[in-house]
Amino acid sequence: MNHKAPIIFNTIGLGWAGPLILKMGTEAENQKYIKGILTADDIWCQGFSEPDNGSDLGNAQTRAVREGDEYVLNGSKIWTTHGTYAKYMILLARTNPEAKNKYAGLSFFLSPMHAPGITTSPIRKITGEYGFTQTFFDEARIPAECLMGQEGQGWMIAMQTLQFERSVDGGQATKYNFKSITSADLIETCRTIQRDGKPLLEDPVVQDQLVQFIMEERNFLLNLKRSELNALCTDYPMSLMLSGKLEATELFRRMRQYAVSLQGAKGGLYIHDDEALNGGIWQHAYFNIFSATIGGGTSQVQNNIIAEHALQRRAKDDFGKRTQLLQGYIAHRTG
Amino acid sequence: MILESARNFCKDTSPIEQVRELLESSQGYEDGVWKQLVGLGWTGIAIPERFGGSELGIEAVVPIVESMGRSLSATPFISCTLAAQVLLRAASPEQQQRWLPKIVEGQVATLALLDNEDWGANSTSHQLSDALVLTGEKWFVDDAVTAELFIILTQYQGSPRFVVVERNQLADTAIQAHALIDETKRSAKVDFTGVSVTADAMLSAKNTDKILGECKLMGALLVAAEAVGTTASCLNLIIEYLNTRKQFGKLIGSYQALKHPSVEILNKMEGARSQIYHAATLFEDSQGVIDRDVEVACRMAKASANDTLLYAGDRAVQFHGGMGFTYECNAQLYIRRAQWSQQQFGDSAHHRKRLAPLLLG
Structure with a gap:
């Protein structure tokens, strides 16, 4: 019983991000990410919840603004399991604050975690241990190709992810x-x-x-x-x-x-x-x-x-x- | 598929207005509906072909009683099914040939097991004397008013024994209807005192305890299946009301205080439904042999179904507010059925108590 750990390592990569990429990703995304997930060389984390938007996930306010070949990220995600170790994050961010409704303004990214302007701060859990982080985006720049699907499809892709979750x-x-x-x-x-x-x-x-x-x-x-x-x-x-x-x-x-x-x-x-x-x-x-x-x-x-x-x-x-x-x-x- | 055709048949023959109309009738169902049901072959569904049945097992009965429960349709179907199962297990080939074809053809048969409130006891105070004369009353004899065959658990020379008594052996005053909490059901106190039993109406002396136990498990499963069906329509009633009744300017279904318990009913019902189908599947796999796994499944099914319908009926009344307190509101049909069903073949605690040694040993 003592070996039945509550969470397996890279659970987000194996359980959610991997299946998502396999189901909805492009050939290029499959080539780039799947092997690293399976070998656990690439640890993944999830950037959905925010300090002010938890249950009401569709209201997420972390901004992603397209500038040339990059997106500029600002805001904060919370409850990021493996945030300290992760190489990649599945990220839900707002690309269009003017969209016809809050869901339509969201986009989905397969974002690197090691980029200038992305920092993490550990959070101590009720168990007394550390395990997840708050993740901050401060003028962080990621390649535009990190966008999964089209702008505005973030909610749809996030729902698919939640099905796995x-x-x-x-x-x-x-x-x-x-x-x-x-x-x-x-x-x-x-x-x-x-x-x-x-x-x-x-x-x-x-x-x-x-x-x-x-x-x-x-x-x-x-x-x-x-x-x-x-x-x-x-x-x-x-x-x-x-x-x-x-x-x-x-x-x-x-x-x-x-x-x-x-x-x-x-x-x-x-x-x-x-x-x-x-x-x-x-x-x-x-x-x-x-x-x-x-x-x-x-x-x-x-x-x-x-x-x-x-x-x-x-x-x-x-x-x-x-x-x-x-x-x-x-x-x-x-x- | 049996489930679908049973559901449609019960929906057509037992609309809620009809259920209401039958509340005060003496037999609780319409002869015409019973005849149709017999015509569909349901009374023979778990009886071998050589007696005119279709030789499916208890597993095929489960979706039928579930559908009956859904429509609150009260026929003697469960009584007949269980009576036939006792005959299949305890009667000689000659006795089976004498009675089972009649049950297939729609003659009503029923069990007379209890002489007090205790589903947990296997003994009975009912007596068959050496001269083959019965002494004693039986309680909770379901569908006694229309029954032609009574399979009675009695005591003969110190051992439990099943005997069969036919309706024409009874005086009219022998049957006294119980006033039931569930007015859709019919059950009676029957006094068999003074009835002479012929030797060829006594079932086998062997394994009476075991057969009684098996009969109770099958009964528990069938009542569980019926209760799951009833829960489904009770939940529908609740949801209809949540979707139409407005208070404080909003549909009451928008309030979480009503939504979340409704979800709890749904989830409990789904669990209980899985349990009854699982038990039915095990019956099919074991070809009617009741082993430990079947016993566990039947008991779990009954305990789950009991708790689910009790909760659903209780909440149906509460969520209908003032209307729920009235006799006119159909919630009363469900809360009453819930109290009745939970006691048939043992309440939840009864079954959990018996599951404990099976699961924790």
């Missing part, structure tokens, strides 16, 4: 997490803990909760299977796809929190304490899971997206017009 097309947020810590690990942990002088696993209240977790875990795995059988998904054809990230990450958050609660006095210990259960992995994993319930679209935003899908299925009205994020999903799923 939210595991719609098999990324890390769901399937990967199921390889990290499962109910089987929780059960093993319960064998080693004492409550009322007996192994915790013998406590019927705990047993009941464990069974509930196992059922939810299986729900998720069975949903994955069923989502491949269209005839069995007719009511809300998108719901399994849209809900995977929400369901998996929320289940893991609750399971990990529970794993801390059941440790008795040891639940008060943290990593680096010699007496901490399993080296404090549950405590650490619990804190870390918030990266998944918040990152890639918070659970609350995911709820909105699924709700709007469900509501749209039942009525064609104003809801539809306001759910561009969802429409981005649908366009790419069916397109």
Whole structure:
């Protein structure tokens, strides 16, 4: 269990940027980037969220202004995983502030990180560790060929990226997490803990909760299977796809929190304490899971997206017009 | 595909106005609809061809009951299916030949298992004497009013035993309808006291406990499938209302306090639906043999479906506001069905308790 690290190195390159380039990139982009991603020579990071624009990603304000053969970047991105190590960034920036709506003004870049005017500043996480950065762009110049697709297509490409990120097309947020810590690990942990002088696993209240977790875990795995059988998904054809990230990450958050609660006095210990259960992995994993319930679209935003899908299925009205994020999903799923 | 044709049939034969109309009827369904359903071959779907059935398994019954649940259509279909399954497991070839073709042809059969509220007990206080005379009442005998065949769990010479009693052996006063929380369903208290059973109406003495357990698992799965279907239409009701009702100048569906729980219903329902199809698939794979995996799947399906419909019915009432508190609002049909369904063949805690040794051992 101790080796089940919460994140694999170059996850953004392997999980999101690579698949994106393979799916939508030009031949030249494929030639330039894919090999380095696979060999992990080139670490990638993601520049989507900004300090003032997180859930409302479409409102991103980092500017990219075309000047001759270059774009000039100004602004700031945040929650940049691997920002310190990365050679490249998938970057969402505003090329046209006057566009007909906020989404249409965005463009997508495969930007170098090592350029004058691009600096990173580490951010300490809730776990106590460092892992991501804030990235600053101060009159930074990158080659114009870094633009992916056309100007104005940034939102569309970003939505495709989010599909990989939210595991719609098999990324890390769901399937990967199921390889990290499962109910089987929780059960093993319960064998080693004492409550009322007996192994915790013998406590019927705990047993009941464990069974509930196992059922939810299986729900998720069975949903994955069923989502491949269209005839069995007719009511809300998108719901399994849209809900995977929400369901998996929320289940893991609750399971990990529970794993801390059941440790008795040891639940008060943290990593680096010699007496901490399993080296404090549950405590650490619990804190870390918030990266998944918040990152890639918070659970609350995911709820909105699924709700709007469900509501749209039942009525064609104003809801539809306001759910561009969802429409981005649908366009790419069916397109 | 069975799911699609079942869904269409139930939609056509059980519109909500019809469900409402049948609430006060004594048998709870229309003979004409039952005849059509028999004509489609559904009563024989899980019965071997030699008795006139189509020899599919319980897996083929699942999408049908799911569709019935969706339309709140109350027929004796589940009762008949389970009764036939007990006969297939416990009756001699002669007995099967005597009763199963009748069930295929639409004669209503039902189970009389409980004599108290306890789904967890395998014993019964019901007695069959050495002289083959029954003593005792059975509770929660579904569809008793129209049933021609009753498969009774009784106690004979100290051991549990299934016996079959036909309607003409009962006095009219023997059947007393229960006042059910779910007015779409029909169930009764039946007093079998004084009924003489012939030896050829006693089912095999072997494996009664095992067959009873299997019957309860199949029942749990079918009620789960029905509940998943009911949840789907309950969610539709909620969403219709969220899309039409305005307060503070906005559709109430725009408020996250209503949207997010609705998503929770949807997600729970999707999970429960995967569970029932998974259990059905395992039944197909095992050709009806109920092994550990099938047991786990049935219990998970029932526990998931229970919790889902309970939540959906409860929220349907709440989200309809003042209207939700009225008998006129259809939310009442769902909250009532939820309370009924959760208890059939065991509530969620009942199943989780039995899952614990299977999963945590």
